[in-house]
Amino acid sequence: MNILEAANLKIWDNRTGKVIVPNSSFHVKQGSCLAIVGESGSGKSLTCRAIMRLNKAGISQSGDILFNGMNLTELSEKEMRRKRGKQLCMILQNGMRAFDPSCVIGVHLKETLAWHFGWSREEITAKMKHAMASVMLKDPVSVMNMYPHQLSGGMLQRVMIALAIVLEPDIVIADEPTTALDTISQFEVVEQFIRLREKMGCSMIFVSHDLGIVQKMADEVQVMKDGEIVERGTTRAIFSDAQHEYTRYLVSTKLALNHHFKKIMGGVSVAER
Amino acid sequence: MLSVNQVEKSYKKGGLFSGERQKVLSNISFECKQGECLGIIGESGSGKSTLGRLLLGIEKPDHGTILFEGKSVDDRKARLGNISAVFQDYTSSINPFYTVEQAMMEPLKLQGMVRQEAQIKIDLLLYQVGLNPSYRTKYPHELSGGEAQRVCIARAVSTEPKCIVLDEAISSLDGSVQIQVLELLKSLREIYNIGYIFITHDIQAASYICDRVMIIRNGQIEEMVKIEQLKDVQSAYARKLLQMIIT
Numbered sequence: 001m002n003i004l005e006a007a008n009l010k011i012w013d014n015r016t017g018k019v020i021v022p023n024s025s026f027h028v029k030q031g032s033c034l035a036i037v038g039e040s041g042s043g044k045s046l047t048c049r050a051i052m053r054l055n056k057a058g059i060s061q062s063g064d065i066l067f068n069g070m071n072l073t074e075l076s077e078k079e080m081r082r083k084r085g086k087q088l089c090m091i092l093q094n095g096m097r098a099f100d101p102s103c104v105i106g107v108h109l110k111e112t113l114a115w116h117f118g119w120s121r122e123e124i125t126a127k128m129k130h131a132m133a134s135v136m137l138k139d140p141v142s143v144m145n146m147y148p149h150q151l152s153g154g155m156l157q158r159v160m161i162a163l164a165i166v167l168e169p170d171i172v173i174a175d176e177p178t179t180a181l182d183t184i185s186q187f188e189v190v191e192q193f194i195r196l197r198e199k200m201g202c203s204m205i206f207v208s209h210d211l212g213i214v215q216k217m218a219d220e221v222q223v224m225k226d227g228e229i230v231e232r233g234t235t236r237a238i239f240s241d242a243q244h245e246y247t248r249y250l251v252s253t254k255l256a257l258n259h260h261f262k263k264i265m266g267g268v269s270v271a272e273r
Numbered sequence: 274m275l276s277v278n279q280v281e282k283s284y285k286k287g288g289l290f291s292g293e294r295q296k297v298l299s300n301i302s303f304e305c306k307q308g309e310c311l312g313i314i315g316e317s318g319s320g321k322s323t324l325g326r327l328l329l330g331i332e333k334p335d336h337g338t339i340l341f342e343g344k345s346v347d348d349r350k351a352r353l354g355n356i357s358a359v360f361q362d363y364t365s366s367i368n369p370f371y372t373v374e375q376a377m378m379e380p381l382k383l384q385g386m387v388r389q390e391a392q393i394k395i396d397l398l399l400y401q402v403g404l405n406p407s408y409r410t411k412y413p414h415e416l417s418g419g420e421a422q423r424v425c426i427a428r429a430v431s432t433e434p435k436c437i438v439l440d441e442a443i444s445s446l447d448g449s450v451q452i453q454v455l456e457l458l459k460s461l462r463e464i465y466n467i468g469y470i471f472i473t474h475d476i477q478a479a480s481y482i483c484d485r486v487m488i489i490r491n492g493q494i495e496e497m498v499k500i501e502q503l504k505d506v507q508s509a510y511a512r513k514l515l516q517m518i519i520t
Contacts, residue, residue: 039447042416152317181475182317187517209447253449255475258520261477265504265515 010062035218088168093176095156106144154185280337312483355431361441363421419450
């Protein structure tokens with residue numbers, strides 16, 4: 001069963017008339033994780049934002065996006081707002097820009113949860129405390145009383161994941177969630193994503209250009225180039241037996257770094273999974 | 274070539290009247306030889322970028338000395354044409370009102386190079402970083418991330434410095450472009466025999482290019498190790514760091 005289906009999705013710039021994503025169709029199966037990879041400027045983020053209908057005013061889209069059989073493009077803005085967050089949850093690249101710098105973290109959480117569920121302050125604090133503890137944030141209450149600039153990028157990213165846990169969405173769209181993080185936070189955030197999926201069984205769209213993480217997380221991979229989907233397949237197929245030349249090129253550049261590193265570390269790099 | 278001795282640095286913690294200071298670096302000492310590539314690895318907030326700025330002489334240490342070929346890096350004349358830098362944010366590294374040619378002309382002019390000579394030099398440099406001469410008239414916003422970073426590298430190399438500080442220079446590039454830039458840095462190193470100080474959080478990239486890496490944590494040197502011996506790191510933190518790499 002497909003939870004999300006995009007058909008003939010076309011995205012273009014109003015002002016210049018330039019088509020950024022000409023015609024893309026894809027689907028996400030219930031409970032699976034689809035990774036979208038590609039270089040910058042290939043239209044990965046735009047596709048994600050088109051699903052959420054969050055693109056800027058200057059950018060238009062056409063085509064159908066079916067979510068659980070419902071066409072998202074036909075919904076009014078008010079109905080769409082109800083869906084965002086509760087059913088479609090988006091996790092952004094830059095934690096610092098995703099939160100309002102003038103309010104403490106708790107205000108954001110309260111706003112979102114009160115809007116979707118109408119919970120009281122105590123309920124929200126209790127639930128968030130639990131969720132934050134599960135993503136390894138120590139001392140959740142003091143985190144909720146801090147401003148975004150007092151937290152590190154990795155912590156903000158985990159706050160967003162904690163919020164996703166409480167919201168229990170049907171699908172999580174993660175747009176480059178680990179790109180701005182250092183090695184250790186990256187590792188921890190990826191672990192949390194894997195646990196999030198185990199716990200809630202939700203579907204996920206994971207956008208990244210880091211193929212190492214994609215290999216670890218995704219069930220299926222879709223490769224984009226200049227707005228077009230050049231290849232799609234299971235993770236194993238993409239990494240070991242890519243059909244398209246561009247996919248092979250992307251994989252080979254990743255392996256070049258990787259092999260060298262493994263050689264230094266003295267590991268065996270013959271058996272790639 | 275570069276010798277750093279007992280360097281300390283602290284910043285004001287904020288608050289107009291608060292005298293509290295946060296220590297960013299403490300007791301840093303190391304040496305870097307001519308033509309060597311030294312990697313500085315650490316988490317965000319570990320003080321690696323601050324160290325980079327100190328090495329460049331943009332900021333001064335509270336205590337300790339940083340000597341470049343026996344002279345203090347505070348001295349502009351010691352630095353001129355000998356140390357360059359490439360930063361992470363390529364969009365803000367080039368003056369948006371300058372074309373590529375003007376941007377590259379700046380350091381050459383400072384060295385007192387004649388215009389015609391400089392023109393030839395720019396062509397050569399652009400060729401070496403894999404861009405064709407048609408890029409000379411382009412403005413920074415017309416370049417992609419990889420291209421802009423190449424221009425920054427070409428500009429850094431133009432004065433034929435002995436040392437380039439690369440502060441997260443490849444971190445905001447795509448994987449496939451990263452490897453191209455790393456290869457470029459490797460080839461330039463062979464041509465000009467430049468030493469690199471390669472500041473990054475990406476251990477895989479560091480291991481690709483560096484001869485030696487320094488692992489830094491909370492402003493202190495945790496461990497310094499030759500790249501061939503990376504797998505035999507001693508400290509617990511360095512081991513943890515290596516385990517957490519997602520390959």
